[in-house]
Amino acid sequence: MASTLYKRYIPPRVPAVPIVPPVQPTSFIVQPSVSTRNEPTGKRKRDAEEQEARQERKEKRKKLKSDAKTTAKEEDFSQPKERKRAGCESEGRKEDEKAQKHGKRKAPRDNAAKNEGMATSVEAPDGKLDVQEDQESSGDEVHGDLPKRHKTVMAKFQKSTKSAGHKSDGTQDAEGGLNQQGSPELHDLVPLPQPAPNLEPEYKPISTLPLWLATPISVPSTATAPFTTLGLDPKTVSHLEKKGYRDAFAVQSAVIPLLLPKLRNTVGDVCVSAATGSGKTLAYVLPMVESLKHSWITKLRGLIVVPTRELVSQARKAVELCTTKTGLKVDIAVGTRPLSYEQDLLIRKGRRLDPQGYDILQQQAKRSMLFGGDEEPGEDDVILQDAVRMLPGHVPEYTSKVDVLVCTPGRLVEHLQSTTGFNLDNLEWLVIDEADRLLDQSFQQWVDTVISHLQREVPYGQMSAKDKVLSRLWHPKEPKHVKKVVLSATMTRDISKLTALKLRRPRLVVVEGIEPRDETATLGAPDDGDSFTLPSTLHEYAVAVGDGTDKPLYLLRLLQTKILGGTNGRAQEEVDIASDAESSVVSSSSSDTSDVDSSDDSSSDSEASSSSRSVISSKPSPSPPRDNHTRSSPDAATQPTPTSPRVLIFTSTNESATRLSHLLGTLHPAYAPLLGTLTKSSNSSATLHRFRTGRVPLLVASDRASRGLDIPAITHVVNYDVPRSVRAYVHRVGRTARAGREGQAWTLFEEREGRWFWGDVARGQAVGRAGTVSRVRVVVEEAGTGVRTRYEEALRALGEAVRAK
Numbered sequence: 001m002a003s004t005l006y007k008r009y010i011p012p013r014v015p016a017v018p019i020v021p022p023v024q025p026t027s028f029i030v031q032p033s034v035s036t037r038n039e040p041t042g043k044r045k046r047d048a049e050e051q052e053a054r055q056e057r058k059e060k061r062k063k064l065k066s067d068a069k070t071t072a073k074e075e076d077f078s079q080p081k082e083r084k085r086a087g088c089e090s091e092g093r094k095e096d097e098k099a100q101k102h103g104k105r106k107a108p109r110d111n112a113a114k115n116e117g118m119a120t121s122v123e124a125p126d127g128k129l130d131v132q133e134d135q136e137s138s139g140d141e142v143h144g145d146l147p148k149r150h151k152t153v154m155a156k157f158q159k160s161t162k163s164a165g166h167k168s169d170g171t172q173d174a175e176g177g178l179n180q181q182g183s184p185e186l187h188d189l190v191p192l193p194q195p196a197p198n199l200e201p202e203y204k205p206i207s208t209l210p211l212w213l214a215t216p217i218s219v220p221s222t223a224t225a226p227f228t229t230l231g232l233d234p235k236t237v238s239h240l241e242k243k244g245y246r247d248a249f250a251v252q253s254a255v256i257p258l259l260l261p262k263l264r265n266t267v268g269d270v271c272v273s274a275a276t277g278s279g280k281t282l283a284y285v286l287p288m289v290e291s292l293k294h295s296w297i298t299k300l301r302g303l304i305v306v307p308t309r310e311l312v313s314q315a316r317k318a319v320e321l322c323t324t325k326t327g328l329k330v331d332i333a334v335g336t337r338p339l340s341y342e343q344d345l346l347i348r349k350g351r352r353l354d355p356q357g358y359d360i361l362q363q364q365a366k367r368s369m370l371f372g373g374d375e376e377p378g379e380d381d382v383i384l385q386d387a388v389r390m391l392p393g394h395v396p397e398y399t400s401k402v403d404v405l406v407c408t409p410g411r412l413v414e415h416l417q418s419t420t421g422f423n424l425d426n427l428e429w430l431v432i433d434e435a436d437r438l439l440d441q442s443f444q445q446w447v448d449t450v451i452s453h454l455q456r457e458v459p460y461g462q463m464s465a466k467d468k469v470l471s472r473l474w475h476p477k478e479p480k481h482v483k484k485v486v487l488s489a490t491m492t493r494d495i496s497k498l499t500a501l502k503l504r505r506p507r508l509v510v511v512e513g514i515e516p517r518d519e520t521a522t523l524g525a526p527d528d529g530d531s532f533t534l535p536s537t538l539h540e541y542a543v544a545v546g547d548g549t550d551k552p553l554y555l556l557r558l559l560q561t562k563i564l565g566g567t568n569g570r571a572q573e574e575v576d577i578a579s580d581a582e583s584s585v586v587s588s589s590s591s592d593t594s595d596v597d598s599s600d601d602s603s604s605d606s607e608a609s610s611s612s613r614s615v616i617s618s619k620p621s622p623s624p625p626r627d628n629h630t631r632s633s634p635d636a637a638t639q640p641t642p643t644s645p646r647v648l649i650f651t652s653t654n655e656s657a658t659r660l661s662h663l664l665g666t667l668h669p670a671y672a673p674l675l676g677t678l679t680k681s682s683n684s685s686a687t688l689h690r691f692r693t694g695r696v697p698l699l700v701a702s703d704r705a706s707r708g709l710d711i712p713a714i715t716h717v718v719n720y721d722v723p724r725s726v727r728a729y730v731h732r733v734g735r736t737a738r739a740g741r742e743g744q745a746w747t748l749f750e751e752r753e754g755r756w757f758w759g760d761v762a763r764g765q766a767v768g769r770a771g772t773v774s775r776v777r778v779v780v781e782e783a784g785t786g787v788r789t790r791y792e793e794a795l796r797a798l799g800e801a802v803r804a805k
């Protein structure tokens with residue numbers, strides 16, 4: 001037994017250069033474990049063994065050499081390698097079986113024998129190293145068995161490493177202790193409860209606005225409704241229909257029900273923001289008239305405040321339209337009329353039998369005569385003077401001659417301070433139109449004055465009989481609530497300004513037109529943080545005028561070629577209108593051309609003076625969307641017809657309006673009779689009347705005409721001077737394209753104004769518009785027309801006229 005073991009475990013000869021590297025570890029693993037276990041001990045024994053082994057190896061080598069010689073001769077090259085290997089393998093297998101039968105353990109593969117048997121290694125298609133051997137194993141009993149043994153050992157090795165890998169993967173991954181699924185291996189442990197993941201809250205901008213401003217009642221601009229559905233008196237509705245008003249505009253259909261008497265006590269005050277020409281006036285006039293018309297006694301119960309006298313007369317007309325056959329009395333208060341004249345119109349002096357009051361007033365009058373100074377008589381002094389002239393037992397009584405007063409803020413303050421009997425004690429409606437303008441400017445601190453008058457305690461002598469009785473009974477006075485309606489096309493959300501109005505439970509109604517491009521810009525606009533919407537029927541154009549020296553010539557040319565020369569009220573776009581959106585470059589060599597430009601605004605202006613340049617010419621500007629409903633016209637007589645352009649030209653000041661009118665008339669004498677000028681000093685109502693009726697189709701005006709002016713016939717607005725602010729632009733261009741009609745706005749901009757105009761106005765984030773602003777090239781001089789010569793003469797004449805004044 002010992003000799004068998006001894007024979008079987010002869011250590012193999014280690015080759016000088018191992019040819020089959022993957023096999024080595026396997027041999028190495030298997031052999032030592034066996035040999036160390038069975039190796040006999042004792043030096044002599046070992047020496048004998050070594051000697052015997054050497055001898056055996058020698059014999060074996062000899063034999064192998066001779067065999068190799070024989071087999072090399074007989075080698076059959078036609079036999080495929082696989083078959084050869086299969087042969088080797090089957091032979092090896094047979095050998096194995098044989099060895100096992102005889103109780104022998106299979107010997108480890110002899111690398112030396114393999115090498116000497118010309119074994120070669122090739123890479124198999126699967127990337128693994130495979131072993132190919134030449135057929136020469138006849139003399140070696142283990143040779144044919146090598147691949148199989150290697151495979152078996154290799155398979156075992158791979159299996160064991162795989163399972164070890166599995167274990168290590170599954171138990172504790174060095175990189176995080178996760179199993180293959182990526183979840184932690186628990187090992188029967190109960191996971192500790194973990195705190196909930198601390199998720200970053202979604203960012204929401206915090207609005208500092210009060211809730212009523214931050215969450216307005218939004219109304220789509222298309223939300224029209226028949227007047228019959230709004231809860232108005234059927235008589236009012238039929239009257240409106242007769243006047244041509246059939247359907248209520250969006251702002252009217254939203255605001256009228258909120259303000260009608262049924263809901264008045266539940267809704268509170270109302271602020272309204274809607275585009276120019278959207279019908280805001282009727283939105284407050286109709287419910288106000290509806291609620292006041294049932295009263296028999298005339299008292300000042302409705303007060304409408306607007307910024308200019310032109311708007312005063314316009315609003316009066318709207319109120320009178322609705323008060324027909326109601327018995328309500330309407331008047332105005334504006335600074336152009338003498339105060340005393342207005343006082344007589346507003347207040348009626350009378351007398352009332354009141355013996356007790358008579359005694360009190362007589363005693364006061366005596367004291368005043370004895371101790372009174374030389375100061376300007378106040379309201380009380382006037383009452384005492386009047387009281388002295390009363391019949392015995394009677395006291396003077398002052399009553400309002402009007403139910404509704406339309407006024408400017410300055411004149412209102414004057415009446416409150418100096419018109420005896422003029423007070424707001426019975427006021428039920430306070431309307432502030434063009435509110436942002438009225439709240440921006442102090443107008444003699446009109447807001448504070450009005451609010452303090454609304455809050456004042458009514459003196460006993462001026463109380464109504466009912467209030468006197470109640471006050472004698474110590475009955476608490478009924479709280480007085482004045483309905484406040486605040487409106488603008490550019491409504492301010494400046495809470496500091498709105499707070500001054502002491503609004504009660506207010507709601508904001510916003511008529512949604514086209515959203516400003518940047519929705520977040522609603523409170524971040526260039527002016528003061530508000531956003532604006534232009535009418536969807538407005539078409540906007542811009543003309544570069546170089547450094548502005550020839551601006552009157554550009555205007556003249558614009559009127560001749562694009563506005564008055566047009567046949568259909570639309571710009572003649574075929575020549576040189578450049579769409580902002582799409583353009584193609586062509587070449588031009590006109591030296592006096594104020595031309596269209598690249599998309600870069602800053603560079604565009606400088607291009608105007610270049611002698612040979614590239615201009616962008618036209619694809620016609622895209623047709624802007626129209627309103628999807630046809631609006632009825634209340635005033636067919638003033639409708640613009642395609643052949644009757646009505647042009648409102650804005651200048652920055654009253655003086656430049658006068659000068660421009662003069663210059664235009666001199667430059668182009670044919671225009672002189674067509675021109676009107678609206679300034680502070682001019683007779684505005686006469687001028688406006690002529691413009692309204694079309695006798696004067698060209699009106700040059702300062703910004704006083706920019707707000708609220710409602711002349712439906714206006715087809716074109718020209719900003720000869722760029723407006724001072726985005727807000728001013730919105731109001732100026734809003735004089736056209738009103739009530740669903742189409743209109744055009746043209747802006748002449750100088751080089752230095754280009755950046756602001758394009759940045760803030762034309763592409764500003766805070767302006768919502770349906771289309772884009774198109775650039776238009778205007779050629780100011782054509783060869784042989786002599787316009788420039790006439791222009792120089794006109795300038796000279798103007799200079800002389802100014803000097804003569």
Ligand SMILES: Nc1ncnc2c1ncn2[C@@H]1O[C@H](COP(=O)(O)OP(=O)(O)OP(=O)(O)O)[C@@H](O)[C@H]1O
Nearest residue numbers: 245247248249276277278279280281489708710739
């Ligand atoms: N329901 C309606 N149907 C037809 N036309 C109407 C209707 N309501 C108002 N209009 C007309 O629309 C025009 C514009 O109305 P209004 O002057 O009230 O606009 P606005 O919103 O006050 O404009 P702005 O902000 O410029 O003052 C007026 O000519 C008016 O007669």
